[in-house]
Amino acid sequence: MNSFKSFWLAALLLVSAQFTFAQTAPTAKPSAKGATEQFQIKTSAVCDMCKARLEKAMAYEKGVQEAHLDVPSQVLTVSYRPDKTTPATLRTAVQRTGYDADDQTAEARAYERLPDCCKKTNKVHSDTGHK
Numbered sequence: 001m002n003s004f005k006s007f008w009l010a011a012l013l014l015v016s017a018q019f020t021f022a023q024t025a026p027t028a029k030p031s032a033k034g035a036t037e038q039f040q041i042k043t044s045a046v047c048d049m050c051k052a053r054l055e056k057a058m059a060y061e062k063g064v065q066e067a068h069l070d071v072p073s074q075v076l077t078v079s080y081r082p083d084k085t086t087p088a089t090l091r092t093a094v095q096r097t098g099y100d101a102d103d104q105t106a107e108a109r110a111y112e113r114l115p116d117c118c119k120k121t122n123k124v125h126s127d128t129g130h131k
């Protein structure tokens with residue numbers, strides 16, 4: 001009885017192992033390989049520190065190929081793989097970094113961690129030499 005049971009257990013394990021392998025293998029090469037799309041997010045970034053922080057955060061996001069923030073216009077341009085991520089996911093990533101993304105406000109905790117000069121309430125540096 002015991003050996004009968006373990007036989008079925010082994011058979012089950014083998015089948016499920018092959019099943020998960022079969023599931024992961026074909027997705028490695030999607031048909032729309034290399035397709036890149038671009039979109040823009042209006043952020044609350046104010047300086048070059050914000051720029052570096054946001055571009056770095058985007059670089060760590062899955063599916064992002066390139067991110068560029070234009071400080072004067074506060075617009076973040078992201079090149080991404082539509083088969084790997086979505087604009088909504090990337091907007092959330094911006095919020096998690098502490099910045100507003102379009103009409104969605106920054107995540108409060110991430111925003112609190114920003115240096116004072118990078119907070120959107122700090123208007124002082126926008127017309128001074130802070131870069």
Ligand SMILES: [Cu+2]
Pocket residue numbers: 045046047048049050051117118119
């Ligand atoms: Cu800043």
